[in-house]
Amino acid sequence: MTEDVVPIALDEPTAPARRGSSASRWGRRLASGLGQALVVSYVVVTVSYLMVRLVPGDPAQAVLGARATPQAVAALRHEMHIDRPLLAGYVDYLGGLLRGDLGDSIVQSDQTVSGIVDRTLPVTLELIFATMLLSVCVGVPLGLLLALKQGRAVDHAFRVALVVLLATPPFFLGLLLIVAFSLHWTLLPAGGWAGTWPANLRYLILPAVAMSAFLMPQIGRTVRQVAIDVSQQDFIEATMARGMSTRTVMVRHVMPNSLLPVITLLGLNMGALIAGAVVVEAVFGLPGIGSELVESVGQRDYPVIQGIAIVSALFVVFSNAAADALYTLADPRTRRS
Amino acid sequence: MLGVIVVLCLVIPIVWPDSPDSLVAAPYQAPSLRHPFGTDSVGRDVFVRTFAGGRIDLIVAAVVVGASLAIGTLLGTLSGASRHRAVDTFLMRLVDAVIAFPFVILILVLVVLIGPDRKIGPMPAGLPATVIAFLLVGWAYYARLARAQTLALRQSDFVVAARILGYSQPRIIVRHLAPGVARVTAAYAVGDAILAVVVIASLAFLGAGVQPPTPEWGNIMYEGRAFIATAWWITVAPGVLLAVTGVALSLVADALLSGSRADP
Numbered sequence: 001m002t003e004d005v006v007p008i009a010l011d012e013p014t015a016p017a018r019r020g021s022s023a024s025r026w027g028r029r030l031a032s033g034l035g036q037a038l039v040v041s042y043v044v045v046t047v048s049y050l051m052v053r054l055v056p057g058d059p060a061q062a063v064l065g066a067r068a069t070p071q072a073v074a075a076l077r078h079e080m081h082i083d084r085p086l087l088a089g090y091v092d093y094l095g096g097l098l099r100g101d102l103g104d105s106i107v108q109s110d111q112t113v114s115g116i117v118d119r120t121l122p123v124t125l126e127l128i129f130a131t132m133l134l135s136v137c138v139g140v141p142l143g144l145l146l147a148l149k150q151g152r153a154v155d156h157a158f159r160v161a162l163v164v165l166l167a168t169p170p171f172f173l174g175l176l177l178i179v180a181f182s183l184h185w186t187l188l189p190a191g192g193w194a195g196t197w198p199a200n201l202r203y204l205i206l207p208a209v210a211m212s213a214f215l216m217p218q219i220g221r222t223v224r225q226v227a228i229d230v231s232q233q234d235f236i237e238a239t240m241a242r243g244m245s246t247r248t249v250m251v252r253h254v255m256p257n258s259l260l261p262v263i264t265l266l267g268l269n270m271g272a273l274i275a276g277a278v279v280v281e282a283v284f285g286l287p288g289i290g291s292e293l294v295e296s297v298g299q300r301d302y303p304v305i306q307g308i309a310i311v312s313a314l315f316v317v318f319s320n321a322a323a324d325a326l327y328t329l330a331d332p333r334t335r336r337s
Numbered sequence: 338m339l340g341v342i343v344v345l346c347l348v349i350p351i352v353w354p355d356s357p358d359s360l361v362a363a364p365y366q367a368p369s370l371r372h373p374f375g376t377d378s379v380g381r382d383v384f385v386r387t388f389a390g391g392r393i394d395l396i397v398a399a400v401v402v403g404a405s406l407a408i409g410t411l412l413g414t415l416s417g418a419s420r421h422r423a424v425d426t427f428l429m430r431l432v433d434a435v436i437a438f439p440f441v442i443l444i445l446v447l448v449v450l451i452g453p454d455r456k457i458g459p460m461p462a463g464l465p466a467t468v469i470a471f472l473l474v475g476w477a478y479y480a481r482l483a484r485a486q487t488l489a490l491r492q493s494d495f496v497v498a499a500r501i502l503g504y505s506q507p508r509i510i511v512r513h514l515a516p517g518v519a520r521v522t523a524a525y526a527v528g529d530a531i532l533a534v535v536v537i538a539s540l541a542f543l544g545a546g547v548q549p550p551t552p553e554w555g556n557i558m559y560e561g562r563a564f565i566a567t568a569w570w571i572t573v574a575p576g577v578l579l580a581v582t583g584v585a586l587s588l589v590a591d592a593l594l595s596g597s598r599a600d601p
Contacts, residue, residue, distance in 0.1 A: 040430065040433045040434055040437055043431060043433065043434035044437050044438070047434045047438075051446065052450060059450050061452070163587055166583075166587065167581075167582075167583025167584040167586075168580040168583065169535045169538065169576075169580070171539060171558075172558065172572075172576035172579065172580065175558070175562060175565060175576065176573070176576075178565065179569055183565070183566045274439040274442070275439035275440050275441035275442060278439070278441055279539045279542055279543065282542045282543055283542060283562075290543075293445060293543060294543050294544050297445060297449055297543060297545055298544045302450065305445065305446050306446060309438055309442050309445075309446045312438070312439050312442055313438040313439070313442075313443075314437075316437050316438070317437045320437075
């Protein structure tokens with residue numbers, strides 16, 4: 001184990017000799033990861049199609065309400081392409097998707113679903129990116145600090161605080177933040193979106209803080225645990241024995257090892273982040289896919305809802321694959337095996 | 338802690354003099370002895386509404402997590418123990434796909450497709466669709482976990498011994514594999530219950546979920562959101578109770594997980 005660990009910190013920047021073979025191995029892993037992602041994507045799309053056709057109840061009836069005339073329901077069924085036989089409809093649907101066609105909105109009659117997604121998805125991704133940045137910038141140093149102070153009062157106090165933060169739903173924290181920072185101190189806007197950078201930043205701070213409530217504690221806890229595990233390894237003791245300061249050991253040797261699980265954690269949490277963003281956007285009125293979803297739910301605009309579900313699921317699949325690839329790239333151990 | 342919350346949710350709506358739906362005082366009254374959590378925008382008592390709402394949240398969470406646990410463990414164990422590769426592959430790709438969807442979004446799609454206004458039996462509007470949506474999605478997480486655990490247990494000595502003794506496949510699954518698998522998935526279920534409670538409450542913010550006037554943590558908070566500057570207690574009371582429930586559940590989950598790890 002020790003022999004496995006030592007070279008990471010020392011070897012990584014200076015290992016050009018092995019590059020060739022390890023790069024091709026990495027390529028193979030990437031390809032197999034991508035292949036798996038494509039299979040899952042195909043199943044995701046199929047599930048989305050079958051969902052509409054097989055879920056109990058008639059979606060057209062659900063859109064129009066119980067008092068709709070049979071003619072109106074039949075007309076909408078035709079418009080939604082759910083009057084077609086199961087298999088023929090499926091082929092049409094797949095063909096449309098390959099051309100980037102997610103169908104048309106029922107309510108916003110001049111808009112395509114892909115147009116709506118194009119408009120709203122960037123806002124959501126910016127929110128997610130801001131959340132990740134904030135959570136990593138706070139969570140990693142906090143985790144390292146707690147590992148250093150392991151077992152002391154600070155450690156216990158912060159660990160309890162992290163559990164409480166983790167248990168607080170982001171939308172509730174968002175409401176509390178609005179009360180404190182927008183209504184009481186009037187420092188930041190309670191919601192909305194400027195549409196231009198860097199003016200958007202002011203609107204992004206509170207939602208990103210609210211979302212970090214569930215990501216940051218996970219990062220903090222993981223980094224703390226890994227940092228403690230790594231500190232007990234022999235090579236850390238060896239560097240200490242060579243007279244390096246605690247800070248140098250932490251920054252040069254413990255931190256790089258603690259960052260690896262963070263990559264995995266971010267990839268695994270992509271789905272939860274999108275789901276969190278949807279709710280937090282609704283609270284803060286950010287014009288991302290979340291607000292679009294709420295509007296579409298209110299109007300029973302189900303093609304839009306379905307389109308957003310597919311796009312977000314595909315996004316999750318490929319970010320998981322990307323996180324896996326990045327992990328392999330960052331950790332020399334996984335390449336050698 | 339969890340027990341206290343459950344008991345309060347059961348008892349308070351019964352013994353409290355006000356009913357959750359009746360107008361008992363002037364709107365927007367700050368918390369007082371008579372109304373510990375104040376009154377809401379139409380003058381209902383927030384205290385009794387919060388605990389009556391907790392009933393729905395906790396019962397629904399318990400039901401959907403319990404059912405997901407049972408279905409998922411069964412399917413996952415069968416998938417792991419199955420000798421038919423095709424069954425296993427098909428089920429696991431389905432699980433991958435279901436898990437790839439962000440949970441809240443998938444639930445929301447299903448709720449809309451089923452029809453959020455549909456009523457079934459005595460359940461309040463919005464609840465049937467929420468429960469059905471949870472059942473259609475929730476099993477996948479347990480199936481993946483149960484399959485992994487089954488594969489691990491399948492090689493263990495006691496299962497091999499049972500096979501050599503000539504016990505039938507169903508008997509081995511039910512008597513030997515299932516108990517070991519269920520222990521792991523059950524520990525996970527307690528942690529999952531936190532997520533279930535949060536998602537049920539979140540649905541109110543997304544325009545679905547349990548419809549007012551039936552009290553539920555999410556829709557009480559959503560109704561209070563508009564008046565949060567002047568009457569913060571409407572939103573904060575259920576929110577704090579929700580957070581406390583989350584902490585209580587995570588303590589239970591941690592205890593169960595460390596227990597199951599120590600005990601092979």
